[in-house]
Amino acid sequence: MPLAENWVKQLEKRGLEPIHLTPEQRAEKEKQDAARFTKQWQAQDRVKYINASLWGEERARSFKFTDWLPEKQANEQRAKEVGNQAYRIMRQLVEEPFNVFLNGAAGTGKTSLALAIMDGLGDKHTNMFVSVIEWRDMTYQSFHDEKMQQQLAVIEKYMRDVDVLILDDFGKDTQKEAKEKVASMLFRLADARKGKTTIITSNDNELALTKKYDMATLSRLIPSNPQHIIDMNGMEDVREV
Numbered sequence: 001m002p003l004a005e006n007w008v009k010q011l012e013k014r015g016l017e018p019i020h021l022t023p024e025q026r027a028e029k030e031k032q033d034a035a036r037f038t039k040q041w042q043a044q045d046r047v048k049y050i051n052a053s054l055w056g057e058e059r060a061r062s063f064k065f066t067d068w069l070p071e072k073q074a075n076e077q078r079a080k081e082v083g084n085q086a087y088r089i090m091r092q093l094v095e096e097p098f099n100v101f102l103n104g105a106a107g108t109g110k111t112s113l114a115l116a117i118m119d120g121l122g123d124k125h126t127n128m129f130v131s132v133i134e135w136r137d138m139t140y141q142s143f144h145d146e147k148m149q150q151q152l153a154v155i156e157k158y159m160r161d162v163d164v165l166i167l168d169d170f171g172k173d174t175q176k177e178a179k180e181k182v183a184s185m186l187f188r189l190a191d192a193r194k195g196k197t198t199i200i201t202s203n204d205n206e207l208a209l210t211k212k213y214d215m216a217t218l219s220r221l222i223p224s225n226p227q228h229i230i231d232m233n234g235m236e237d238v239r240e241v
Contacts, residue, residue: 049128052158054138056131056168063115065090074236079109085230086113090120097163097197099223103205104232110201113230114166117199125163125197130155132170136182160192164199170221171204171212183213190220205233 053060065087070079089100100117102110118127138155142148159165173182190198198221202209206222223229 046123046126049126049158049162052155053129054131054134054155055129056134060129061115062119063112064119065116068109068112068116075234078235082109082230082232082235083113085227086117087120089228089230090117093117093121093164093197097195098225098228099197099221100199100228100230101206101222102199102201102230102232103203104235105237106203107237108232108235110230110232111166111168114168114199114201118164118166121164126161127164127166128158128162129166129168130159131168132182132186133172135185136173139181139185156189159189162196164197165193166199166201167221168201170200170202171209172202173212183217186213186221187217190217194220205231 055061065083068079068083068086070076070083073079086102092098093100100114102114104110115129118125118129121127135155138148138152142152170186200221204212206218209218209222
């Protein structure tokens with residue numbers, strides 16, 4: 001007896017009525033199943049990247065545009081303009097990938113807006129957050145730790161592959177550290193991320209960064225379009241704006 005026929009008889013013995021699908025219904029069910037499995041796989045993929053993030057002192061957190069409170073700044077109008085610019089950038093990133101640069105003094109909300117942009121892009125993109133200082137320190141520690149070398153190799157692969165990468169505290173290393181080690185790390189990463197979105201936050205402006213990194217590295221990371229640069233200088237040090 002064919003397997004399918006035997007299976008139907010077993011169902012009937014249990015008082016169950018087998019469902020007979022037309023070819024059209026079967027095709028539609030297979031389509032729905034494929035969509036469900038794809039959605040589950042994509043969700044697992046997103047978790048993989050975010051779990052590999054290097055938060056450093058920032059610690060894992062999220063931030064939405066609705067959390068941005070301009071009234072906490074003395075110059076409320078300027079804070080509104082900065083928030084609106086970040087929102088416009090997020091809407092543009094839905095259509096095409098490009099790099100974003102946020103610079104300004106510590107505590108002005110650069111990381112918050114970077115996270116808001118990432119959050120606004122939704123579930124269609126994989127996301128990852130990396131503190132450049134944490135990445136640098138982990139690299140130094142891995143020189144004499146084989147297990148950490150393996151862990152770092154996975155993290156750096158994810159950094160190259162992820163759709164949206166936040167590089168936090170770019171330029172916070174000393175000029176010597178930048179020239180001797182960090183610049184080469186960033187160059188390799190930036191070169192591998194062409195055609196993807198990298199959101200960079202820094203206390204330094206473009207001029208200050210040229211004293212630490214070569215132009216080959218900066219040209220791959222800092223956007224040339226001024227509309228993709230959010231200048232937060234002049235805003236006050238207000239944590240969790």
